[in-house]
Amino acid sequence: MSNLEVKQIQKKFGKKEVLKDVSFTLEPGHIYGLLGRNGAGKSTLLSIINNRVIAKSGDVLLGGESVFENDQLLRQLFLVNDSCLSAKDENQKIKYYLETAETFYPDFDREQAEHLMSAFGLKGKQKLRKLSTGYRSIFNIVLALSMNIPYIFLDEPILGLDANHRDLFYKEMLDVFSKGNTSFIISTHLIEEVSHIIDSVIVLNNGTIEIEDSVEDIINKAWTVTGSEEEIIAVKNDLNVVGWERLGNQVTLYIYGEQPVVSDSLTVGKTTLQKIFIQLTATEVA
Numbered sequence: 512m513s514n515l516e517v518k519q520i521q522k523k524f525g526k527k528e529v530l531k532d533v534s535f536t537l538e539p540g541h542i543y544g545l546l547g548r549n550g551a552g553k554s555t556l557l558s559i560i561n562n563r564v565i566a567k568s569g570d571v572l573l574g575g576e577s578v579f580e581n582d583q584l585l586r587q588l589f590l591v592n593d594s595c596l597s598a599k600d601e602n603q604k605i606k607y608y609l610e611t612a613e614t615f616y617p618d619f620d621r622e623q624a625e626h627l628m629s630a631f632g633l634k635g636k637q638k639l640r641k642l643s644t645g646y647r648s649i650f651n652i653v654l655a656l657s658m659n660i661p662y663i664f665l666d667e668p669i670l671g672l673d674a675n676h677r678d679l680f681y682k683e684m685l686d687v688f689s690k691g692n693t694s695f696i697i698s699t700h701l702i703e704e705v706s707h708i709i710d711s712v713i714v715l716n717n718g719t720i721e722i723e724d725s726v727e728d729i730i731n732k733a734w735t736v737t738g739s740e741e742e743i744i745a746v747k748n749d750l751n752v753v754g755w756e757r758l759g760n761q762v763t764l765y766i767y768g769e770q771p772v773v774s775d776s777l778t779v780g781k782t783t784l785q786k787i788f789i790q791l792t793a794t795e796v797a
C-alpha cells in the first residue's frame with residue numbers, strides 16, 4: 512500500500528473560498544478522524560479526493576501518481592456518503608448494488624457483505640429507496656467494510672444509527688482494519704465516541720489543516736490550568752492559551768503545547784480530545 516498525498520487543494524463555491532490550501536498525507540495502517548466545524552469543508556474535501564467534485568487547483572497522489580483521471584488508482588479509494596449511489600438508481604434492490612460493487616471492485620468481498628447484512632439485519636431483497644435513514648447508513652457501512660481496498664473514506668457514517676448498531680459498526684470496522692489491507696478516514700462530529708477508534712486526527716479549520724497529529728500526541732499536548740480569575744490573569748500571557756471557560760468563580764484556561772509550569776495555587780490538569788478540539792476551532796466558520 513502507498514501513501515495518499517493531498518496537495519494544495521483549493522476550492523471556491525461562487526465567491527466563497529471553502530478550501531484555501533489543504534495539504535496532508537495519509538499513510539497505510541491508520542484510522543484517521545477528519546474533524547471540523549459545520550461548514551468547514553470536510554464533505555467537499557472528501558468529494559474532491561475521490562474525484563466527485565473538481566478542485567480549483569491542487570492534486571491527490573497515490574504512490575506519487577495523480578488519481579484524477581486514473582480509474583485504476585481511483586479504485587483504490589472509495590468515499591461512502593449519502594450520494595455514493597446516483598439517485599436515479601435507488602429503485603433497485605440491495606443485492607443489485609452489491610453485484611455492481613463486485614463488478615467495479617474486483618476485491619469486493621461478497622461473503623463479508625453477506626456477513627455484515629446478517630449482523631445488521633439488512634436483506635438483499637430490500638429496495639434502497641425504502642430504507643430508513645439508519646438502514647441507509649447501514650447499507651453504506653456494508654459497502655465500505657466489504658470493499659477490501661487501501662483507503663475508505665466515511666462521511667458521517669453513523670448518521671441515524673442506534674447505540675447497538677454504532678457499537679457493531681465500530682467492532683466490524685476494527686475487525687476489517689486488523690486484517691491490514693485498509694486505512695479508514697472518518698469524518699464525524701461524534702468526537703468522544705470515535706476517539707477510542709481513531710489513532711490520528713486531521714482538523715480542518717478556516718480552509719486549511721490546523722492539526723495533523725496522532726491522537727496520543729494531541730492528548731499529550733492538551734492541558735488545563737484552573738484557578739481564581741485574578742491568578743489566571745496573572746499567568747495567562749506566559750502560556751499558549753487556546754481557549755478558556757468560567758465555572759462559578761473558577762476560570763479554566765485550555766493550553767495546547769508543553770506542560771504548563773505555574774504556582775501551586777493553580778491546578779494543572781488534562782483534557783479530552785473533544786474539549787481541546789472545541790477550543791482550537793472556536794471561531795465561527797459558516
Ligand SMILES: Nc1ncnc2c1ncn2[C@@H]1O[C@H](COP(=O)(O)OP(=O)(O)OP(=O)(O)O)[C@@H](O)[C@H]1O
Binds near residue numbers: 552
Ligand atoms: N455544491 C455547493 N454549492 C455551493 N456551496 C456549497 C456546495 N457544497 C458545499 N458548499 C458550501 O461549502 C461549505 C463547506 O461545506 P461542506 O459540506 O463541505 O462542509 P462540512 O465540513 O462537511 O459541513 P458539515 O459538518 O456541516 O457537514 C459550506 O459553506 C457549504 O454551504
